[in-house]
Amino acid sequence: MSAVTIRDVAKLYDNVPVLRDINVTVDTGEFCTVVGASGCGKSTFLRMLLSEEQPSSGVILIDGKPIAPEPGPDRGVVYQRYSVFPHLSVLDNVMLGPSFSRAPFMARLFGAAARALREEAMHYLDAVGLADARDQYPAALSGGMQQRLAIAQTLIMQPKLLLLDEPFGALDPGTRKDMHDLLRTLWRDSGMTVFMVTHDLQEGFSLGTRVLVFDKPPMSASGASRGATITYDLQLKRRPSADAIWGPAHFKEIQENAQG
Numbered sequence: 001m002s003a004v005t006i007r008d009v010a011k012l013y014d015n016v017p018v019l020r021d022i023n024v025t026v027d028t029g030e031f032c033t034v035v036g037a038s039g040c041g042k043s044t045f046l047r048m049l050l051s052e053e054q055p056s057s058g059v060i061l062i063d064g065k066p067i068a069p070e071p072g073p074d075r076g077v078v079y080q081r082y083s084v085f086p087h088l089s090v091l092d093n094v095m096l097g098p099s100f101s102r103a104p105f106m107a108r109l110f111g112a113a114a115r116a117l118r119e120e121a122m123h124y125l126d127a128v129g130l131a132d133a134r135d136q137y138p139a140a141l142s143g144g145m146q147q148r149l150a151i152a153q154t155l156i157m158q159p160k161l162l163l164l165d166e167p168f169g170a171l172d173p174g175t176r177k178d179m180h181d182l183l184r185t186l187w188r189d190s191g192m193t194v195f196m197v198t199h200d201l202q203e204g205f206s207l208g209t210r211v212l213v214f215d216k217p218p219m220s221a222s223g224a225s226r227g228a229t230i231t232y233d234l235q236l237k238r239r240p241s242a243d244a245i246w247g248p249a250h251f252k253e254i255q256e257n258a259q260g
């Protein structure tokens with residue numbers, strides 16, 4: 001699994017600093033939520049962890065080694081908007097990623113290999129509650145179902161690092177709550193390291209073992225932006241094995257702690 005070390009990372013777009021002085025070390029299995037004002041660089045931070053963007057300076061290490069320069073199957077991502085393929089059935093959507101990695105030329109497996117992948121895909125569809133919808137097409141699914149499909153699609157690749165960019169932002173509160181329960185279970189069972197961007201502070205505090213708050217300092221006298229950094233790094237002291245801690249009483253306790 002995956003530990004992440006970020007040292008002195010800065011990111012500039014067109015010479016304008018967006019992020020600066022990012023220093024953080026995250027242990028394997030931590031669940032970091034990332035909060036901060038709109039435009040302060042949260043998605044940019046995730047994109048660097050995915051290698052969709054490169055830092056302008058500084059280094060990112062994964063398990064002690066420099067991060068691969070290209071996105072790879074060790075890092076999975078789920079975005080706010082469903083990234084499923086409309087012309088493929090639910091089951092085929094989940095089988096597509098592994099098909100490409102196992103049969104890179106044709107993305108098609110045969111015989112025992114195809115049967116094994118089908119079983120594996122059904123396992124993940126079952127985990128996200130979509131086994132019965134396996135033959136449907138995305139257009140026939142609700143928003144929450146499509147997002148569960150996107151999660152199954154990502155998890156079947158067994159990423160060591162899971163990156164979530166406001167994954168539940170478009171869902172209604174009831175569906176969100178179900179998705180929180182699902183994500184907690186999947187995270188606890190897998191031991192993945194998770195970074196999740198959210199605009200919802202309550203979601204950030206209730207899901208994370210750690211909350212990273214990004215913020216920008218006031219502009220300099222000349223009016224130039226100085227880029228955002230991590231202004232609070234709140235350890236919530238919860239580990240995946242501690243089952244009892246997820247109840248409302250615990251949530252109240254961390255809210256009180258956070259309010260000082």
Ligand SMILES: Nc1ncnc2c1ncn2[C@@H]1O[C@H](COP(=O)(O)OP(=O)(O)OP(=O)(O)O)[C@@H](O)[C@H]1O
Binds near residue numbers: 013037038044
């Ligand atoms: N590819 C790019 N080229 C130029 N500027 C960019 C690029 N990507 C992001 N930016 C700028 O970087 C800043 C941070 O953007 P980013 O999307 O990371 O913010 P965010 O915190 O995720 O915002 P939101 O909460 O609205 O999603 C913004 O000012 C944005 O305009």
Ligand SMILES: [Mg+2]
Binds near residue numbers: 042165
């Ligand atoms: Mg964003």
